[in-house]
Amino acid sequence: MLRSPDYYAILGVLRDASQEEIRRAYLDAARRLHPDKNKAPGETEIFLEVQQAYEVLSNPKQRKTYDASLPAKREEQPSYPIFHQISFSRALLVRLKEPQLIYVLLDVRARKTDAPPPAPPLNICLVLDRSTSMKDAKMDLLKAAAIQFLREMRPEDVFSVVSFSDRAEVVIPASYQKDRHKLEAQIRDIQASGATELFQGLECGLNEVRRSLGSRYVNHLILLTDGHTYGDEQACLDLAQQAGEQGMGISVMGIGTDWNDIFLDQVASRTGNTSRYIARPQDIQKFLTEKFHELTRVLAEEITLEFAPSPGVELNYAFRLQPEAGPLSFGAPMHLGPVLWDTHLSVLFEFLIQPSAIGAGGLCFLEGDLKITMAARPAPLPPIRIHFEREVADTPDPTPPPSAILQALSRLTLYRMQEKARAEMGAGEVEKATLSLKNLAVHLLSQGHQELAKTVMLEAENIQHKRSISLEGEKEIKYATRALLMNQGDRVE
């Protein structure tokens, strides 16, 4: 029997999509699949289907006729490779005259399969800081790590290397790796000198990724740096924003203590990624290898959330617990991060709900679409529509929060206390910062993290005596409290 093509599936939209959503889905698909850009076999045919689907669905009359020809509406198809779960800190909202908080844990994971899916090919660029501060041993270790990374590349991977100081140069242009000896020599030839101008490196690196940008690959840039950039921060953030929109990820690895972790978290989070702290240059290679293995386990390259909170509802805080713990930036859409085939994506949201938001019935405090970009799969998936909603009662429900939320929050609280201490330090509130660190130390002790508690106490004393926190302690505490969040991650068997 001849089945008419499912135009909604082809465009990756829901049956009740608005004209605007259909138009946007079409433009997205066109950008990815345009015959001028994609030479992979089969993609031109897919593009023609998309074209046809758009012609029908964008015309209200034709769409109506087409809709009438469809079988009865089906719910999410069982073949959908990804599903999600939502849990709330409370079963009920309460009718109150004051604002109230509610926590939501969103979990997106792969449907179980018998065998791991084939590892997606990578399109990856290493962007290496070669400023003067990287000189000597540090530079040698960085180069050795980059060469080792190159050796990990499989024949189907596209690889490039960019180095930068106050200007950037392409060391290895994006290509499949044929003559590895020559490429290794090119990496060895990188010399350290000059200042750190991040924008130069990022722009040059993204251009290399862009040359092979496509839905067949996991498209990713890894920035390795040890220094501060000055004056071009906003330009970097704009670049990252654009990269996120175009489906490129940016991960940052900061070496040593002198880099600006808060800024680079912002850069990475605009693509749903984060920064890592490499205290000792000897560990660069280990971190890069880890990243490589993570990227080859990617099932969905990125999940974004497009949403409109209800009036009187504020999203206070959003944090990704795994696969890689890190803060999220509040753009529209919000870039949540990747789903690995064996590791869920878990995001914890904190909402503040004003009394004005609560009416007579239940409250849907967020309505949005989870958009899924699958790795190595050219046809888009329809978005998943999600609702955060709760019944409203006059008296609170005594049920304690689900243990997953309680556990996650108890650790996230530690991370936020560290953020708080840093903010207080930044505002010159030395006493407050000292107290926050001492409180943090007590909680760390109580959860059995003796070593970290000691580091924190040491910094609290540092602040009292020198009125400043050591750069080393600051980063150690931040990334160690972050790592606590990741340890609890449960993997799909």
Place this chain on the structure above:
Amino acid sequence: MITCLNCRHKNPAGAIFCAECGAQLNAAEIITQSIRTDKALESVSQNVRKLDFPKAISDNAWGSLHLIDTGQILPLVERNEFTLGRISEGQPIMPDLDLSPYQAYASGVSRLHALLKRDGKRVILMDLGSSNGTYVNGKRLTANVERLLSHGDVVSLGKFKIQVLIK
């Protein structure tokens, strides 16, 4: 509004951890029981006879804790630092020395009450911001300030009395 019992910070309804000090909120049934310690402690130090250091466990322990109410002796071995408190179900807090089998809850011991450590020959106690306080020979300690202990000192975690025996 939920007022944090630890630091008095006012958190919005629905908060689970205090935004100021990080303590867990809103768990009325699992919070440390609040008790009056002033009367109970007055006569503590006079009534307790000094014990000799118990022979049987003296080989590798640097000290031991004599639980006065129940008579048990807990050796301090293997590590130089112990957090004292009680494990409470559903809580992520894990003190090194769990006193919950010895009626610690009824005596007002916090989940994380005090830190006992050895520094060379010296033995040091520090209250960790407990609800009912830590006392040495009837004198209350300031939270987060270290206090040197001598052999035979009587330490009270709330009403929970321990004689510290130092080798």
